[in-house]
Amino acid sequence: MRRWSETAERVAATTSKLEKTRLLAEYLAGLAPEELPLAAVYLSGRPFAEADQRVAGLGWATIVTVAEALVGAPARALAGHYDRSSDLGQAVSDLLAEAASAGRWRAASEPPALVEVGAAFDGIAAGTGGGARADRFAALLARCDPLTAKYVVKVLTGELRIGLREGLLEDAIARAFGRPLEAVRWAGMLLGDVGRTALLARDDRLATAHMTLFRPLRFMLASPAEDAGEIIGRLGSPVWVEDKYDGIRAQLHKLGDRVRLYSRDLHDVTGQFPEVVEGAAALPWDGILDGEILAFRDGAVLPFLQLQVRLGRKAPSEAVRRSVPVIYVAFDVLARGTGRDGRARRGAAEPLLGLPLRERRARLERLELPPERFALSHLVRVDDPAGLDTVFTEARARGNEGLMVKDPESTYSVGRRGYGWLKMKRALATLDCVVVGVEVGHGRRHGVLSDYTFAVRDVERERLVTIGKAYSGLTDAEIAEMTRWFEAHTVERHGRYRVVEPSVVIEVAFDVIQRSTRHRSGFALRFPRIVRLRPDKSPDEIDTLETVRALHDGLQHGARFLVTSAVRAGENR
Numbered sequence: 364m365r366r367w368s369e370t371a372e373r374v375a376a377t378t379s380k381l382e383k384t385r386l387l388a389e390y391l392a393g394l395a396p397e398e399l400p401l402a403a404v405y406l407s408g409r410p411f412a413e414a415d416q417r418v419a420g421l422g423w424a425t426i427v428t429v430a431e432a433l434v435g436a437p438a439r440a441l442a443g444h445y446d447r448s449s450d451l452g453q454a455v456s457d458l459l460a461e462a463a464s465a466g467r468w469r470a471a472s473e474p475p476a477l478v479e480v481g482a483a484f485d486g487i488a489a490g491t492g493g494g495a496r497a498d499r500f501a502a503l504l505a506r507c508d509p510l511t512a513k514y515v516v517k518v519l520t521g522e523l524r525i526g527l528r529e530g531l532l533e534d535a536i537a538r539a540f541g542r543p544l545e546a547v548r549w550a551g552m553l554l555g556d557v558g559r560t561a562l563l564a565r566d567d568r569l570a571t572a573h574m575t576l577f578r579p580l581r582f583m584l585a586s587p588a589e590d591a592g593e594i595i596g597r598l599g600s601p602v603w604v605e606d607k608y609d610g611i612r613a614q615l616h617k618l619g620d621r622v623r624l625y626s627r628d629l630h631d632v633t634g635q636f637p638e639v640v641e642g643a644a645a646l647p648w649d650g651i652l653d654g655e656i657l658a659f660r661d662g663a664v665l666p667f668l669q670l671q672v673r674l675g676r677k678a679p680s681e682a683v684r685r686s687v688p689v690i691y692v693a694f695d696v697l698a699r700g701t702g703r704d705g706r707a708r709r710g711a712a713e714p715l716l717g718l719p720l721r722e723r724r725a726r727l728e729r730l731e732l733p734p735e736r737f738a739l740s741h742l743v744r745v746d747d748p749a750g751l752d753t754v755f756t757e758a759r760a761r762g763n764e765g766l767m768v769k770d771p772e773s774t775y776s777v778g779r780r781g782y783g784w785l786k787m788k789r790a791l792a793t794l795d796c797v798v799v800g801v802e803v804g805h806g807r808r809h810g811v812l813s814d815y816t817f818a819v820r821d822v823e824r825e826r827l828v829t830i831g832k833a834y835s836g837l838t839d840a841e842i843a844e845m846t847r848w849f850e851a852h853t854v855e856r857h858g859r860y861r862v863v864e865p866s867v868v869i870e871v872a873f874d875v876i877q878r879s880t881r882h883r884s885g886f887a888l889r890f891p892r893i894v895r896l897r898p899d900k901s902p903d904e905i906d907t908l909e910t911v912r913a914l915h916d917g918l919q920h921g922a923r924f925l926v927t928s929a930v931r932a933g934e935n936r
Contacts, residue, residue, distance in 0.1 A: 364476060365474040369510070374527055383535075388534075388538035400559060401477045406557075412557065414554065414555030416629075418488065428497070431458070449803055456513035459512055540564045553573060554578070581778030591749075595747060597782055598783070603768070604742070605741060605766065607763055607764055610692070611627070611655065612626070613691065614653055615651065622640045635679065637684075639737075655692045698715055719774060724742070768786070791876075793871060795868055796817035797869075798865070799816055817832070828885075829884060871891050874889050877915070
C-alpha cells in the first residue's frame with residue numbers, strides 16, 4: 364500500500380492529464396494479478412467496487428477516536444489538523460507525523476501490502492458493531508506510516524481528492540495493457556467494477572464482460588441548461604421533453620419474482636418501497652428500468668418533503684405506507700431478458716444501452732406495468748425554443764422544478780453527464796438575505812470561509828431567522844475577500860463554524876421553498892445558490908419571513924405536479 368500511496372501522491376502533484384495517465388499506467392502494469400483489482404478500485408476513490416453493496420461503516424468520529432488513541436493524543440487534537448486542511452486523511456497523517464517527530468509513536472517497519480489492506484477493509488465491513496469495526500481499523504492504522512495512513516483513510520471515507528477522474532483511470536488501464544479504450548469503457552459500464560475491468564484488460568478478456576441483473580449500473584446524468592434556444596441548438600429538433608419530477612432516482616432490477624431497487628448512489632433501497640416491489644414481482648418480463656420514485660396520491664405527485672418520510676425506513680409500517688403512498692415512474696429501459704419471452708437466463712440480460720432513446724422508449728412502452736404502482740413519464744415532442752418555453756412554464760405551474768429535455772437519438776451513457784440529456788431549470792425567485800454564519804470549505808476551498816448560512820427578517824418577532832445554507836455562486840476572489848472580512852467580524856466560534864456579524868447581504872436564487880424544521884424560519888430553500896453580493900443593501904432591507912410565506916403558499920395553490928399516464932408508442936410525438 365505504500366507504493367500505491369506514493370503513486371497517488373505523485374498523481375495529486377501534477378495537473379497534467381497526460382502525466383497522470385502515464386504514472387497510473389506504469390504503476391498498474393507492474394502489479395500482480397491479486398493486487399491489480401484492489402489498486403484500481405482504490406484509485407476510483409472507494410474501498411469496494413461500485414457494484415459491491417458493502418460499506419465500510421466507519422464514521423468520522425470513530426476514525427478520529429482511533430487515531431488519537433493510537434498516538435496518545437488528547438481529545439480534539441485531530442480537530443486542529445483538520446481545520447488546517449479540511450481533509451481527514453491529511454489530518455490523520457499530520458497527527459501521526461507529529462507524534463512520530465515528538466517520539467510518542469513509531470510507525471511499523473513494514474506498512475501493509477495491498478492485499479492485506481483489502482483483507483482489513485473486508486473485515487471492517489463485516490464487523491457486527493461499531494466496536495468491532497473500530498478495533499479492526501485500529502489494527503490496520505497501527506501498521507501504517509503517515510503517508511499510507513493518509514490514503515487508507517482517504518479511500519475508506521471516499522475522499523481521495525487527487526484530481527483523478529474516472530476517464531483518466533480508464534485511459535490508464537487501456538494504456539497499461541495495450542487495449543482499446545472503448546473496450547475498457549464498455550466492460551466497465553457492464554461490470555460496475557473497475558477492478559475486474561482492469562483484470563480483464565490485463566488478461567485480454569474484455570470481450571467476456573457481460574451485464575448481470577442485480578449489479579446496478581451508474582445512472583446517466585443530465586447537463587444543466589436554462590436557455591431554450593441553446594437547448595434546441597445543442598440537441599437539434601425535435602426534442603423529447605418530460606417533467607423533472609421531485610422524487611428520488613431509482614433503478615429497478617427484476618428476475619422472475621425477485622425485484623430490487625437501487626438509488627442514485629447504487630445503494631439497495633428495496634425495503635423502503637415494498638409496494639413497488641410487490642407490484643413488479645409478478646410481471647412477465649425480466650430486465651432493468653430507470654425511473655423515479657415519487658410520493659403520489661389521487662393522481663398527483665406530492666412534494667419531496669413528504670417523500671422524505673419514507674427515506675431510510677427499511678421496513679415502513681402500514682400506517683406510513685398509507686400516509687405517504689409511492690409510485691414508480693419509468694422513463695427508460697436499460698436491459699431486457701435474453702429469452703424470446705423477455706425472461707433472463709441465469710441472471711444474464713441483454714444490454715440496451717447502445718440503442719437510441721427512441722427505440723428504448725418503444726420497448727419500454729411495450730412492457731406490462733401495473734397502473735396501481737407504475738406509470739410512464741409523460742413525454743411530449745417539442746420542435747422549437749418557443750414551444751420549449753411554453754412547456755417549461757406549464758411544468759412550473761404544476762409545481763415541478765423544471766424539465767428533462769432529451770435527444771430521441773441519444774444512447775444511454777452510463778455514469779456520464781453528456782449532452783444527449785439536458786435539465787432545464789431556472790430559479791423560481793431570489794431573496795435578499797443576510798449572512799449569519801460561515802464555515803470553512805472543503806476540497807480546493809479548505810482554507811477559506813466559503814459555506815454561508817443566511818437568514819431573513821421575522822418582522823413580527825423582530826429577529827433574524829435562518830432559511831438556508833449556500834456553497835456556490837461567488838468567485839474565488841470574492842470568497843477570499845469575504846474570508847478576511849468574516850475573520851475580522853466573527854462573534855462566536857463553534858469548531859469549524861463561526862457566528863458572524865449580520866452585515867453582509869447576499870442575493871440567493873433557489874428552485875423550491877418547502878416547510879422545514881431544520882431552520883428557525885420554518886422553511887428551507889431547495890438548491891440555493893448565491894447570485895451576487897449586495898453591498899448596496901443594508902440588513903434592514905433584506906426580505907422578510909412574510910415574503911417567504913407568500914412565495915411558498917403561492918406554489919401550494921398551483922395544479923401540483925400532475926403526473927402522466929402511460930403514453931403509448933406514437934402518441935404525443
